[in-house]
Amino acid sequence: MEKISYRPESLTQTPFTYCPGCLHGVAHRLIAEAVDEHGLINKMAGVAPVGCSVFAYKFFNFDMAEAAHGRAPAVATGIKRARPDMHVFTYQGDGDLAAIGTAEIVHAANRGEKISVFFVNNAIYGMTGGQMAPTTLPDMKTTTSPYGRDTDDIGYPIRVCELLDTLVSPYYIERVSLLSTADILRAKKAVSKAIQYNKEGRGFTFIEFVSTCPTNWGLDPLKARTWAKENMLPFFKLGCFRDKGAE
Amino acid sequence: MAKILMKGNEAIAEAAIRSGCRLYFAYPITPQSELIEYMARMMPKVNGTFLQAESEVAAINMVYGAAGSGKRVMTSSSSPGISLKMEGISYIAGAELPAVIVNVQRGGPGLGDIQPAQGDYFQATKGGGHGDYRLIVLAPASVQEFADMASEAFELADKYRNPVMILADGMLGQMMEPVEFKEALTDAEIEELPKKHESWCICPNEDGDKKHHHEINSLEIDPVVLEKHVTKLYEKYAEIEKNEISYERYNISDDNEVLCVAWGTASRIVKSAINEVKKDGKSVGMIRPIKVWPYPYEAIAQAIGPKVKKVYVFELNTGQMLDDVKIAVAGKVPVEFWGKVGGVVFTPAEIKEKLEACFKE
């Protein structure tokens, strides 16, 4: 018998520190598979954020840097400019990318930095224990919106893909989900395309993953997927916003 | 009021609300998250403002605006987040605004870890932000003291128009101890508080035709004018050093063979060790600075008894307050230091061992 599905080479043997059923691991695997597939394991550098995926630098089996909270796109810019022959991505959560790091992501995208950004959106802060995120849905309860997100007070969730799609420079922007095996297979294609463009030095590529947080939503992993399908997908519509390579 | 078993992070939040704080801006970070969560739950119930900012940088600048309006305002964070706030804190000090900042310290440098440490002493007491300024820095050693310091911090901030930092750590934030709260200020009393700032703060003009023009500002292009401003700040700091020093004397006597100096969480552990060596008939005293700026230099010098062979400094860092102790001791007796870093906390047994080695010398 031959192994047809197995742990990619671009992942280390360190077990993930995420909660049971957390889909960060699926996103990690998709990136690792794409790096393997495009033969980039020796030329890849990743930048980890602050948040649940703060330890991402332990899980990818190539060069990694750990950034200050929200500053990953700036760190990635530095690496890419210093070593143009390497391929660089950031991995960021919704607090890191869409709250504290809004300035950095917008300006990295606007400069058309030749990096890939993988953005995991689960509508909540996981690591600090379930606080409101910039992508928390209207009326959704978190530990810092204990009466539900009040859009009159704090505004609506930010749709990052749509926001970045207003800029001229980005090369490829797509939103995918990790909520079913079919969706994961679509996400795999998108991740592979982003890494392909990255390899070819085309420009700024951005993938948003709609994901879950079973622990802080207070749901088991199965119910969390269902909840996300019913509540997140109507607000965060899946699809490709920009693909200059297909034009 | 009956005692309540409470985490330090929640006790300081409750005490701040009772002290008339109705504005709070912050960003989540471990190990102070219970503080921001408590504020999120309780501020709406007292018609206060809770706002989770998009970053520490934004949060401290919201504090700047609110403090410039003369209201009691607070923010909190842990070490890396405090570093981000430092620019804003410098502006607050420069503009002479009253504000309270809580730092629930963790291990560093950089992201470090989330366990208790005392590595931010230099940052808190010697600057941190740019320019010539001082923070008044309170250093609690128990959950009760942490809570009591809320009203003290707001009083000092209002009195001197200066930012005040409460320098706690992950252990004080996360541990639960019984706490007894002071009577809460009434709504009427809270309404009175900003009135003493109305001569300078942003506020409605109620003087009819006599317009006021209050500037909340730390910019002064003319060096001669800025020199005057900084000199005035320094006179204020001298006044604070004269009036506000506070410290605890523990087991100080003429029999002391060693004098310890420790602050915050570290002092709790040193106390246990002092109690242990006492059982063996050895006398060790301790000075615990309760404020670490202004610093109790004289109190330490005076506590060096006739039999003291050595002053021993214990901190959860690589020797930061040590510099201040050396200034206080001024070469009279040797000063030794022992510390633990990276979020590793020393145990009473380890301190006891260090003290016993002194007796053998």
Place this chain on the structure above:
Amino acid sequence: MARTTVDPKFCKGCGLCIEDCPKKILRFSENINDKGYHYAECFAQEECIACKICYITCPDVAITVEK
């Protein structure tokens, strides 16, 4: 002939693979791993069709499929 194996070192017992398996041949083991989880296991290898769905859904990359 196909075989699905779950590595207990990685599995956290989230149950996603058990739910998604079209042949329903995965279950929680009676044993617990070092982290205290009842990990997943395949109890009917002969029925495995090597569809790889368990591998795709597993957030801990704990599953190997062979054919």
Place this chain on the structure above:
Amino acid sequence: MTTELICAGFGGQGVLTIGKFIAKAGMAEGKNVSWLPSYGPEMRGGTANVSTVVSDEPIASPIVSFPDVLVALNQPSIDKFADSIRPGGILIYNTNMCPNGCKREDITKIASPMNDIAMEIGNAMVLNMLAIGIIIGKTGLIKYETMEEDLSNFMKDRNPELLELNLKAIKRGIEIGKS
């Protein structure tokens, strides 16, 4: 008199709660108490432990290096903490999850199949209440009546059935502790 206690187990077994209820009861009985949890970014379901001190004196250090009592709900907790128990101290452990037990001879060991007993009482969640009962039965550190009052205030209206189960578990624990 000062009693230093460490409770340890898997996250989710309620070890932090054991310490918290002991500390609350100690406080209600007029003693000085402190409760210091381990905390970290580890996922839920990892290991957890808590240091609790109950004393007639003001508590200096809240860190417990050499516990008088260790409650170990799983084997890793014994492996990590059993060596530090003071000679003559007490180890209370859960035989369902501690297959290797503890080899020390200079301490009192109370081995009990806590998972099984909790299920027998009617709910796996009362395991931590059972542990509290054993502590009370063995040490008399706090009184049963204090626990009953505290739990009643806390649960009487919200969940009277669970209250009954909890009290039953504590009583059962006390029997185990005394025997």
